[in-house]
Amino acid sequence: MEDRVEISLLMDFYSPLLTEKQRNIMELYYNEDLSLAEIAELNNTSRQAIHDLIKRCYKLLLSYENKLNLLQKSMNRENRIIDFLDNLKVKYSINDKEYETLKSELEDL
């Protein structure tokens, strides 16, 4: 199926927009690494139904990202935090340990 890392990141941002059932199945498949057959059994349905649901959810997650760009913005932000800190480091002679502290503070903002 699709790239697991990408889907896992998309889920971090958009899983609250899925239904509880969709979210549950996506988590079993992408985070807990259950097989389609195992998830089908847990949900009393066919492997094909689970496959289709996962495909549909993936498209849904992509459509949210196309509209809101939260994942893209978050990746850009990471680079801009580093630029911001590199600039600060030069100006105020910030040491490496302090740099890392500020970086993690900014990432949590």
Place this chain on the structure above:
Amino acid sequence: MEDRVEISLLMDFYSPLLTEKQRNIMELYYNEDLSLAEIAELNNTSRQAIHDLIKRCYKLLLSYENKLNLLQKSMNRENRIIDFLDNLKVKYSINDKEYETLKSELEDL
């Protein structure tokens, strides 16, 4: 109708999730300040239909905020940027002009 400032902020975050027609009508009403009657005329429909659409969109925007909290997070972030900078200001004797520059850089991150 509902609080215009709140709706305008919600639109900043979630308007891409509305349909083009919904977005268009919400913008005419909340940003361009047209009346329900004027929007109804532009759309060849009744004042009541526009009223209902706006109500529906408002509920939709609130449901997105309840799930993703982008507006709430953005408001919290503003406070945390100030805490971060106040801390930095004390440590590195940052002057007021530089403080403002860093603040606007962080707000754009």
